[in-house]
Amino acid sequence: MNQGLQGQLEKIGSNILDKYGTNFLIGAFFPAFIFTGFCTLMFWQFLPARVQLLFGPSPQNLISQSGLVFLIFAFVLGLVLSSLSTTIYKFYEGYIFLWRFSFLVKGEQRRLVRLTRELEKVSRRIAYLNKRKASSSGTVLKKIETRLEHLKGLEHNLRINRAYSFATSSQYILPTRFGNVLRSAESYPGDRYSIDAVPVWFRMVHVIPDRYMGIIDNTYDRCSFLLNLSILSMIFSALCVLAIGIQAVRQPESSLIFSSVYWPYLAAIPLSILVAWLFYQAALYTVSAYGSMIRASYDLFRNDLVKALNLELPEDSIEELDLWSKISEFFNFGRQYGPLYFKYVYPAKDEEKTSTESVTGGRK
Helix, strand or coil, rough: CCHHHHHHHHHHHHHHHHHHHHHHHHHHHHHHHHHHHHHHHHHHHCCCCCHHHHHCHHHHHHHHHHHHHHHHHHHHHHHHHCHHHHHHHHHHHHHHHHHHHHHHHHHHHHHHHHHHHHHHHHHHHHHHHHHHCCCCCHHHHHHHHHHHHHHHHHHHHHHHHHHHHHCCCCCHHHCCHHHHHHHHHHHHHHHHHHHHHHHHEEEHHCCCCCCHHHHHHHHHHHHHHHHHHHHHHHHHHHHHHHHHHHHHHEEEEECCCCCCHHHHHHHHHHHHHHHHHHHCCCHHHHHHHHHHHHHHHHHHHHHHHHHHHEECCCCHHHHHHHHHHHHHHHHHCCCCCCCCCCCEECCHHHCCCEEECCCCCEEC
């Protein structure tokens, strides 16, 4: 690649970074760049002859000598991935298409049942040893205490696994492990504070400090990177199947078993499926961290949102549950199911606070 073209590519890359930011670069452009490179190498021969003559006799020419065109292809695909980010997440959560496969939902339900039964078994064992402990002494007592310490640690880990893997209610089971991890994070603010997580989150992001929000965005980008690579790997395997079909039509006399024409594609199909699964497994760890940060956001910054809404902070947890229930209802339905009263608090001069009562309804 000559220096002029290299400088041009660096300038374009810098412009992309300035305009779209690292979110686009990490979450969408890099996966698209990798996918475009592999597709160029594997499916070059299926391009029209005119296109091949335009860029050179081999796919390496498109990458090395016509890097600008290659970069444009990757950039456009990156924009598509970025635009479909929510759709891709919903697909892996199980809201799109996968919910039609009942065996996936049943598999997650069985996993929840196994986890629940294991937790109940450990709890029963702890209760039994506590009864024995009351009537034991000496060496036997020490053994029981050692065993109890181990079982209590196991019980704690099982409860954490249950809380972070599934929503509180078993009726909200999704067909994928990825979806259930996110669903558990979404149900957390409702269980703790009576906050409807989805509508409140779009207000919450405006009061979260930039430093903390940057950490959340970075984790989201890493998860998007892994999910995009996973879904692109599945698309790549489908393209390999299509390539085999096209070759079979072009050369019907060739045998799928003995012809070397098919070997690269036959090898790429299971390999790309394996890669897709590995990236999905990696995304599970990342989405767990992402869910933990979403939980922490409500723990740390929910009162900042109350202040931003010019509402009075609750004095205790019971008053807080009532306040957030009213706020969530107001965000979702307004006054559709009855009037709502809120007491607004404004900072006045000399940092004194005065309050006025809103005229938004009548229910307290």
